[in-house]
Amino acid sequence: MLTAELLRPRAGGGRTFWPGSLGQKATRSNGLAVICGTAGSLRGGAAGAAAGDAGGGAAVRGRAGGAGGGGAEAGAGGVQRALREARGADAPSPTWFLAVGDPQDLPTQVGEGPRAVPAARGAADGAGGGAAVGGPSRRIAVRRETARLVGTLRRWLQGGRGGYDDAAEGDAGSSSSVYSSTASLPGCKVAPQARGEVGLPLARVTKNRIDLHALAAMDGGGRFREVMPMLTDPAAFEGMFTPGGRRGCRLRSRGMEGHRGAMRSFGVAEDAGSRPVFAMKAFTTAKKDGRSARLVLDARPLNDAMQRPPAMDLPAIHGFVREVKRHRYAMQCDGVSYFYQFPVHASISRYFGIGMNGRDMLLRVLCMGWSWAPCIAQRASNVLVQGLGLAWVDNFLVLGGTRDEAEQKVATFRDRAAAARVEVRAEGGDTLWEVQTRFVCVGIEFDLAADEQRHRLDPAWASKWAAAGGMKAVLAGKATARQFASVFGGAVWATDILGVPRCHFAALLAFAGRLGSRMAEAELQAWDDIMDVPPSVRREIGALRKVVVENAWVGGDAAENGEVLWTDASSREWAALVEAGGEFVDGAQGVFDGPFAGVHINVKEMWALAEGVVRLCWTPGRQQCRVDNATVVGAVCKGSSSSYAANRILSRAIRVAERRRIVLCPGWVPSGGQLADPYTRGTSLPRFPAQLPLPR
Secondary structure (H helix, E strand, O other): OEEEEEEEOHHHHHHEEEEEOOOOOOOOOOOOOEEEHHHHHHOOOOOOEEEEOOOOOOEEEEOEEEEEOOOHHHHHHHHHHHHHHOOOEEEEEEEEEEEEEOOOOOOOOOOOOOOOOOOOOOOOOOOOOOOOOHHHHHHHHHHHHHHHHHHHHHHHHHHOOOOOOOOOOOOOOOOOOOOOOOOOOOOOOOOOHHHHOOOOOEOOOOOOOOOOOHHHOOOOOOOOHOOOHHHHHHHHHHHHHHEEEEEEEEEOOOOHHHHHHHHHOOOOOEOOOOOOOOEEEEEEEEEOOOOOOEEEOOOOOHHHHEEOOOOOOOOOOHHHHHOOOOOEEEEEEOOOOOHHHHOOOOHHHHEEEOOOOOOOEEEOOOOOOOOOHHHHHHHHHHHHOOOOOEEEEEEEEEEOOOOHHHHHHHHHHHHHHHOOOOOOOEOOOOOOOOOOEEEEOEEEOOOOOOOOOEEEEEEHHHHHHHHHHHHHHHOOOOHHHHHHHHHHHHHHHHHHHHHHHHHHHHHHHHEEEEEEEHOOOOOOOHHHHHHOOOOHHHHHHHHHHHHHHHOOOOOOOOOOOEEEEEEEEOOOEEEEEEEOOOEEEEEEEOOOHHHHOOOOOHHHHHHHHHHHHHHHHOOOEEEEEEOOHHHHHHHHHHHHOOOHHHHHHHHHHHHHHHOEEEEEEEEOHHHHOOOOHHHOOOOOOOOEEEEEEEOO
């Protein structure tokens, strides 16, 4: 097995050798040099080297000198000759090398340092080799450097800026942008600051700025006015810091110097006249078009120092879909570079500093990455659509039962947007202000013209998720934690939109919960370690993938069936009764014994509900259920529970309900109003039909 290591020539003929785990395969693309050899040959200065393209299998090998004791200049010469032979005589000399060697020849053994993983399928051993070197103190120093260096090299492999946290630490004459490569190591999507889409220009953004005071004047509920001072009042902003919290930081961004001019010209940021209070790392991510990048600030230091933001007021996705399907016509649009339209007070912008290698910059607009930003944007959007429709952050949806009603509401929305100076545009290929009956919004396709309003996943999203590389890795049983998290996030969204209860995927939920707990305390690099995906999880993911690929339309809500199911459980007994026409018409009860006697009360309450559904509910339609346990009500509403046992029980109930074309509609009642309560405390069921008991 081979491990990838980082080797940097030093001024004055010396070289420093740091180990680090880097990925599954070393490649050379667009000039990336891969130097392969044992630690002895590389460290000794007379390097046996190979520079090649692991993807194509071609390699050009160059060797020089003997083992250990050769001069650094001779070793560097051997490396340079190998590189020129591989890339052409006129190729420039690199500053950074990726060295691949056998673990036994490296300064620290596999497992002593950070995770070491297979790095390349073959290496050219240099003449001689060499024994492992370095005592305990050396290994400690190596481990201390590794986390920083691994991130540095990964950014370099993706074309970012190499070097150190502080430019002054590097060699005076070293190059800051070594061979640019568009290829990253397989599965390496690491820290946010390492994901910069280097080579993509920043997307052009609007210079328009919202009139915050005009928007606040329209705010009938006052929800936006509560958070507006976070943009306009420095005293209110500073008052949100937690007592004893951090009051500043200075971190460096990677690969952002090339975007300085664009940030200035777009009015997004300006050069700092003095040191920012918080100078944080900025990075870019590719936009959907794949041709431009979005600027994001890693504002975790600021977020950790401030109080949590209030409720975002984002509508629940189930309520969002239900509200849209109550109408026949809609107009949708979205805010242009929406977060950048919110201006920030000059004194507050000192807290949104972008740490640069040169002069730092200050963000002058709402910070993407700040925990308060989504709340501010959503509440502003809610003001614009108040009484007209719905908003999902920067997506606006104006709804109407008739075309005339929809067009009148659109006119009102246009007036509000103009008064607050909010710039909007049509979504996709739509025409701005056009009223439609079939459209895609927030990843959901709606058809309001059908006899029964219906919806489904956006077909483009469904196809992309089902065919993603992460999906293939998970189904194959070998995936990184990051790949699994991406697949799981899509699974949650798909089940919500298609109305598939997640309790049917109990193994998937349990595995995701255990993985989340483990990764919460793990090092960032652990997200890119290969892990085994259990067969039960793969089966459930495969079953859900088939549902997503099919992407069937979901119709309107079923009609009420006229019955109410009352269920309750105590520590020893459970009961379920059906109410229809003002009286009890059927019921069932039982005793918890054996393994069930000691389970949590929430599991017992779920069992009572499931038994009531299986034994007593037969009429198709919306089945009202009354439960005095809020946890059970929430689990049934979202179709899953954090408890594996409760998921299995709920899955059984929902499968039976689906076969009988019943939709469970749980509702919470206080314990004093639970009509099934007496029958869980020693009272036998009455003869049916029976008069309803009086609430306690």
